[in-house]
Amino acid sequence: MTTPENDTFDLQDFLPYLLNQAAEVSSLEFQQVYKDRYGMLRTEWRVLFHLGLYGSMTAVEIGTAAKMHKTKISRAVHRLAERRFLTRSRDESDRRVEHLGLTARGQAAYKDLREVARTYDETLSGQFDPADLETLRKALRLLAQMPPVDKAKGP
């Protein structure tokens, strides 16, 4: 590592980079739990949590809420159903849609993981001054809500 240059750009302050680093580190410990304890992937615990929190939902609803692509959901749902964490039932009036819901097993896993998440979040949050924590959460929510840049062209 030699010849530092400058032109005043600090990678450590570049928000996308910084956010990724923080997200990665802070996800690790929780990932360990849902992976080791239930063999789940990130997409799967997210689906599980949405169903645990909001009750019955369709894949599209989960996709919208969690900003996940439908193929991710499809696969996560498939694996969760396979392992009896959730059940799928066709809508009678519109047979394209499926209503998803947790089984007792899914509920149990959700409740367990929810406690782990709560505890872990308290550990993380505890490192901050309450006012700063609120600022942090507010900022992250704002960033997460930013409209995706439209890739289409021409008028």
Place this chain on the structure above:
Amino acid sequence: MTTPENDTFDLQDFLPYLLNQAAEVSSLEFQQVYKDRYGMLRTEWRVLFHLGLYGSMTAVEIGTAAKMHKTKISRAVHRLAERRFLTRSRDESDRRVEHLGLTARGQAAYKDLREVARTYDETLSGQFDPADLETLRKALRLLAQMPPVDKAKGP
């Protein structure tokens, strides 16, 4: 979407989740640029930036600084060298290590992307009150620095 439950857990406030959402959204626009303009992957622009910022480095040094696994670096370096963005040279005194450095082409790409990053970061930053921004960055740095949980067991 029916029967909301509660037990007071809000997914939207769970830091690992929130951080991932923010990171993902805020990375998209920049990704578009390095991908479309130089055909790079995330690992590749990171290596490029480290070399652009700090001059000559070895793979291990980059790995430490960027918290990337050495196989990621190895492959990123391979692709960058292949496309003539960087050069590799064996260390004479320790022939295991390789010193990496940007070519003129790599420098140019770096400078270009650095400007894009700077501009984009200003856009993002501009959404916040300066004090809040500082709080945000400080918090993210703290989270990013958290020690990884030791997976080993027993005393």
Place this chain on the structure above:
DNA sequence: TTGTAATAGTTGTTTTTGTAACTAACAAGG
């Protein structure tokens, strides 16, 4: 020396993800 452990970096194989194309069901205008 020499044999054991450590380090730098690479390669092979398996999982996950991304992307696009696909099927099935519905909607709505003619």
Place this chain on the structure above:
DNA sequence: CCTTGTTAGTTACAAAAACAACTATTACAA
């Protein structure tokens, strides 16, 4: 009714990431 367009969800294939095992080189202590 038909055709055309849209939506829910799946599947196939390509790209990328994760993980483990590997080679080559150095360190260092018996």
